[in-house]
Amino acid sequence: MFSPTSKITTAQATIIIINYMLAAGVLTLPRTVTEQTQSPDGWISVLLGGVLAVIAGMIIAKLSQQYPKETFYEYSRHIVGKWLGHLISIVFITYFLALGAFEVRVMSEIVDFFLLEGTPSWAIIMTVLWIGLYSITQGLDPIARLFEMIFPITVIIFLTIALMSLGIFEINNLRPVLGDGIMPVLRGVKTTNLSFTCSEIMFILVAFMKKPKNAVKAVVIGTGVVTSFYMITMIMVIGALSVEGVVTRTWPGLDLMRSFEIPGLIFERFESFLLVIWIMQLFATFIITFYAASLGVSQVFKKKPLSCMFGLLPVIYILSCMPKNENDVFILGDTVSHIALYIFGALPILLLVISKWRKRGEK
Amino acid sequence: CWSSREIEDLGLTFAIAIDKGKETNTEKELKEEGGSYPKKDNITLTYQFVNEKAAGAGTSGGGGSGQGAQKAYINISETGDSLQQIGSEVALRRDREVFSPHLKVVVMSEDVLHTFPIDEMLDQFFRDNEIRLSCLVLSAKGEARDALQLKENGEIPAFRLIGLGENEHKVSRILPPMTLAKLIGKLHSGSSFLLQNVVAANGAVKYSGAAVINGKSKKMIGTLNEYETEGITWIRGEGKGGVVKSHDKKSQQTLAYDINKIKSRIQPIVKGKDISFHVDIESEGDLVENWNTKEALDTQFIDRLETTIENEVKKIVGQVLKKIQHDYKADVAGFDESFRLTYPHLWKRVKNNWDDTFSKADITYSVNVTITHFGTVKTQ
Numbered sequence: 102m103f104s105p106t107s108k109i110t111t112a113q114a115t116i117i118i119i120n121y122m123l124a125a126g127v128l129t130l131p132r133t134v135t136e137q138t139q140s141p142d143g144w145i146s147v148l149l150g151g152v153l154a155v156i157a158g159m160i161i162a163k164l165s166q167q168y169p170k171e172t173f174y175e176y177s178r179h180i181v182g183k184w185l186g187h188l189i190s191i192v193f194i195t196y197f198l199a200l201g202a203f204e205v206r207v208m209s210e211i212v213d214f215f216l217l218e219g220t221p222s223w224a225i226i227m228t229v230l231w232i233g234l235y236s237i238t239q240g241l242d243p244i245a246r247l248f249e250m251i252f253p254i255t256v257i258i259f260l261t262i263a264l265m266s267l268g269i270f271e272i273n274n275l276r277p278v279l280g281d282g283i284m285p286v287l288r289g290v291k292t293t294n295l296s297f298t299c300s301e302i303m304f305i306l307v308a309f310m311k312k313p314k315n316a317v318k319a320v321v322i323g324t325g326v327v328t329s330f331y332m333i334t335m336i337m338v339i340g341a342l343s344v345e346g347v348v349t350r351t352w353p354g355l356d357l358m359r360s361f362e363i364p365g366l367i368f369e370r371f372e373s374f375l376l377v378i379w380i381m382q383l384f385a386t387f388i389i390t391f392y393a394a395s396l397g398v399s400q401v402f403k404k405k406p407l408s409c410m411f412g413l414l415p416v417i418y419i420l421s422c423m424p425k426n427e428n429d430v431f432i433l434g435d436t437v438s439h440i441a442l443y444i445f446g447a448l449p450i451l452l453l454v455i456s457k458w459r460k461r462g463e464k
Numbered sequence: 465c466w467s468s469r470e471i472e473d474l475g476l477t478f479a480i481a482i483d484k485g486k487e488t489n490t491e492k493e494l495k496e497e498g499g500s501y502p503k504k505d506n507i508t509l510t511y512q513f514v515n516e517k518a519a520g521a522g523t524s525g526g527g528g529s530g531q532g533a534q535k536a537y538i539n540i541s542e543t544g545d546s547l548q549q550i551g552s553e554v555a556l557r558r559d560r561e562v563f564s565p566h567l568k569v570v571v572m573s574e575d576v577l578h579t580f581p582i583d584e585m586l587d588q589f590f591r592d593n594e595i596r597l598s599c600l601v602l603s604a605k606g607e608a609r610d611a612l613q614l615k616e617n618g619e620i621p622a623f624r625l626i627g628l629g630e631n632e633h634k635v636s637r638i639l640p641p642m643t644l645a646k647l648i649g650k651l652h653s654g655s656s657f658l659l660q661n662v663v664a665a666n667g668a669v670k671y672s673g674a675a676v677i678n679g680k681s682k683k684m685i686g687t688l689n690e691y692e693t694e695g696i697t698w699i700r701g702e703g704k705g706g707v708v709k710s711h712d713k714k715s716q717q718t719l720a721y722d723i724n725k726i727k728s729r730i731q732p733i734v735k736g737k738d739i740s741f742h743v744d745i746e747s748e749g750d751l752v753e754n755w756n757t758k759e760a761l762d763t764q765f766i767d768r769l770e771t772t773i774e775n776e777v778k779k780i781v782g783q784v785l786k787k788i789q790h791d792y793k794a795d796v797a798g799f800d801e802s803f804r805l806t807y808p809h810l811w812k813r814v815k816n817n818w819d820d821t822f823s824k825a826d827i828t829y830s831v832n833v834t835i836t837h838f839g840t841v842k843t844q
Contacts (some may be wrong), residue, residue, distance in 0.1 A: 344649075345649045
């Protein structure tokens with residue numbers, strides 16, 4: 102079932118990219134970016150971050166297209182040899198595990214704080230892990246179908262609640278545009294990469310696509326959709342809470358929803374809606390990382406996929422329990438995103454060059 | 465479920481009043497019986513709970529029970545030095561614990577605002593996961609807990625306080641709602657700001673004027689009265705409605721102008737090191753009351769009325785400007801914002817001492833009023 106027999110369409114690939122990308126960032130991005138920019142121009146940073154993510158994704162997609170029907174774990178040996186290939190694969194696996202653990206932990210933090218105060222976090226994390234395991238055992242196709250259901254719900258709810266917060270929106274909070282020049286914006290770009298770590302999924306996804314040549318298209322559309330989501334979030338949150346306010350809030354995205362009530366509608370409050378779609382998105386990101394890590398272990402060590410999944414379950418659990426408090430959680434997130442920046446920013450170009458060079462040599 | 469709590473066991477809190485520490489009689493008696501713990505009596509919190517017995521029996525009428533119809537709310541005061549601890553102490557006195565996700569309004573007494581920085585006082589509210597940021601913050605003259613009293617039965621004072629804020633289209637003496645969400649930004653930007661003030665007497669409440677909070681000390685430094693608050697509305701151009709009353713110069717008769725639209729533009733002018741402002745106010749509205757029934761409603765007469773209204777608005781604006789510039793030295797009228805938007809680079813240099821800069825700036829203003837309709841009285 103791990104051999105790329107179950108194929109996904111281009112649309113499914115796009116949706117997987119979107120769901121993989123949309124994650125913890127919706128709630129924290131306005132703060133992390135604004136902390137760096139100290140100006141209302143964070144949304145431009147997000148836009149630039151999106152462009153960079155597209156470029157990175159395109160490079161990885163191009164690389165993967167060179168080796169049809171093979172995931173990175175398989176084709177890396179063709180480029181850098183067996184041992185180095187294994188080593189890089191293990192780095193990737195570790196990265197996916199860390200990212201998955203981070204998403205699970207953030208979810209448990211939020212659920213514990215805002216929804217189920219008093220429920221032990223192991224109970225929340227366990228539930229997520231087991232359901233995650235259940236949803237990935239049958240390979241990528243069922244995951245894609247699950248995502249196809251999650252995606253429209255996310256879009257509709259997100260756009261509706263974003264629109265509702267217009268009541269407390271103040272345009273002056275977003276002005277002046279580029280009042281401090283372009284430098285703060287560029288500083289902000291750096292911090293957007295946790296939210297835009299998505300392109301690495303193309304190392305694996307392309308092998309499963311019915312039409313691998315559409316990989317770039319999937320990257321562009323997927324990243325475009327996510328970028329606009331994040332830009333809307335940035336603009337609405339800063340418009341409501343102002344630059345000075347945003348930087349002091351742990352979860353500004355959620356605070357936006359807690360900042361207004363609309364009496365007279367069936368529902369007065371909308372934070373639970375945001376939490377619903379957001380938990381779905383975190384779950385989506387988690388199962389993709391879980392799947393990518395299991396796939397890696399299985400292909401590198403030639404083990405049965407199912408045993409890899411069961412084997413990684415406790416690893417993710419322990420990793421997710423490691424941060425002692427909220428600050429540690431965010432440090433984990435920052436570390437993961439910095440590692441991502443280096444290994445997925447620089448490495449693919451290098452690999453692509455080597456690969457082209459080798460192929461030319463073969464001819 | 466671990467965290468489930470029956471709604472019957474929760475005390476829904478709609479309002480909290482914060483006063484300087486002064487124990488109530490009940491508290492004193494409890495203390496005499498030994499019911500206390502180590503604390504400083506800095507602040508007194510008054511929680512307003514919904515009275516579930518009265519709220520359930522809304523239509524029963526007649527008042528069959530001994531003490532007649534009940535109030536729809538119960539206020540409980542508790543004194544201490546930590547807001548969170550005071551809240552948990554209430555749980556020792558009431559079988560229903562404090563449950564504040566439905567908290568609508570926080571009222572702080574002027575005394576508290578004078579003594580404690582508002583950001584320290586509200587930290588627990590900002591940090592808490594139960595309290596929503598949509599909660600409104602008000603200041604109160606005298607005891608804040610008095611604003612949580614109503615003479616009428618069947619109504620909850622918290623909702624009255626919220627409802628008053630929604631009358632912006634009728635009166636220009638209401639400030640835009642300052643919710644916790646909006647307060648966060650204000651407190652961290654270091655700019656001075658206003659809190660809507662309420663006054664209470666004999667179970668009646670009224671929105672009246674505003675408390676001026678200094679951006680640096682975060683403490684209250686003075687008040688604006690209703691008239692001056694209206695001036696702030698004119699300068700900011702944020703009014704949605706309201707009335708300007710004046711007297712016709714020639715006939716000395718009362719006339720009233722109903723505001724439909726206020727537009728204002730604060731224009732910062734920088735010349736060398738000098739910073740000055742020009743405020744350009746434009747308004748459109750209707751003539752709704754005119755006691756001068758002798759004169760014909762011709763263009764000449766309308767012009768005269770417009771000038772009269774303009775002068776009145778100038779008087780209002782002038783008075784509040786004098787007060788905030790010279791008495792309080794605090795920019796609460798949004799001059800900082802227009803300066804920040806026009807001169808973003810210069811702003812970085814002046815923002816730390818903005819209130820000082822503002823108090824020395826020359827401010828000129830012009831008012832242009834247009835009367836568009838004259839009501840249903842055609843000729844006089």
